[in-house]
Amino acid sequence: MKALRRMRQDWVLYAMLALPILYFVIFHVIPLYGMKLAFQDYRILGDHVWVGWKHFNVLFSSPAFASVMQNTIIISLMKIIFVFPIPIALSLLINEVRSSKYRKYVQSVVYLPHFLSWVVIAGIWISLLNPTEGGVNLIGNFFGLPSVDYMTSKDHIRWVFVVSEIWRSAGWDSIIYLAAIMKISPGLYEAAKIDGATRLQQMTFITLPHLYSTIVTVFILNLGFFMNAGFDQVFNFMNDSVISVVDILDTYVYRIGIGNGQFAYATAASLFKGVIGIVLILGTHFISKRISGKGVW
């Protein structure tokens, strides 16, 4: 009774929460429930028919799906290995800049690509990688390398993903490491200087060890999104010549679902991805909490 009275008293609070909650229920909970389509056959009219694991059986025996999984894992691994360390290195370099004006210039410029849409970035890179007049090939030619049409080359396109991902995110992602560096006590560097430590020694023996926990945390949190592999990038960089080596889970779901209208089958593929994603996110969240006390939420 007391609780009821209190709830009535607080009606304004519930009223203020009503719209936000309603939004989540309609646009989040209902489609979440709609994932049951993975176990059904889609009917335009009338109820969908339950078909159990049918779509999953087709999915797991399809060679297209196997190649999509392989692409997703390869592209994600390449990004973890080659993209992940760059912002750390960049933050160490920026930290060595003593002139605040130059530092500000560098930071303002390298953060910029993070705010551009993937469509714009694709436009910029298509022009940059143009086989005849593109900047990359001009520089390559200067060093005696032959021109390559990188966007349509199966051997190169995944590396284009890696490099354009660095171009877009390395600057912005260095912020978190710079913030961690700022928190290191200046006294440590003073003491090291008195002991005659060089700048390089200060970097390896003071800065890097202090970055360790941030690096581990960011690394683990990134793992939680391993199955994404960067949908927007692939979607905008993809073309028919390279589709076999770049098609990832999310683009596959888009193509067979929205493109071909195989709604139920596409939902099965995306549910499969979602389950792995949740296991990864929950797993990394709890591991991260244990190691560093910092989680996804």
Added chain:
Amino acid sequence: MRRLELSKIIIYAILFLSTLAVLVPILNLLALSLTAPGRAHLMSGLDLIPKGFSLMNYELLLSNPLITGSIVNSVWITGAGTLLNLILTSMAAYVLARTNFIGKKLVLLFLIVIMVFEPGLIPEYLLVKDLGLMNKLTALILYKAINVYYLFILMRFFQDIPEEILEAARIDGAGHFRMYTRIMMPLSKPGLATLGLFYGVFRWNEYFRATIYISEPSKWPLQVVLRQFVVRKDNTSIIGNQNNLFDSSVNFDFASLQAGTIMIAIVPLLILYPFILKYYAKGALEGGVKD
């Protein structure tokens, strides 16, 4: 001492090259878009100065109803969408950050569940279809009306407002809605500016939902037109029938027009960039991995 100087020069040089890697491609496209029609083939991918300065490419682009219409659509989606984002997010943030009520823990748990369990693309698509929102800009405005991560960031901003101020208002008899509109909102301008930029940049750059929900070209936002034109290389929609409007002796360069469209899509971000640097970074750090 000499070694120290050398390493410093190398570090400064690497960083300078990094900034060139960002700036040169963008400035090259700017120069290309300002190059006189018919002369784009004289521009190399590293040139930063237009060959024969001309605004004709922009005149053509901005006289094309598909482009001007898409700019209007994008401004509307970004403006109305961000406003909706801020209203819903701030209301929820006030209630969850500064009040106590029965069921609060349940709501917070619900939000975390929402954050972890993302629905797939297809059910979302079918929902929009069922709601009759296909081909309507409303579908794009309602999409991501609240971002849970951003809600948590705003809650942290709201928690920083001193309790005494709220207490004083409470003694004066202000109800919760009044406290939210008259005290919380005015005092949280930096937090709201940060969130406004988060949402605004997201809205302006959104293209994918528009690609799948909107099939009528006159309702496309700018990013979709840009994608059609630059990524999918569909030039007929832009120059095809428009060329007739101009003196046929003018041969427009496809590359210059593409570059111009890219520039039009970047301009609003460049205008806001000083504010983005001021607010965005701070907010992102507070919302990201925290101590």
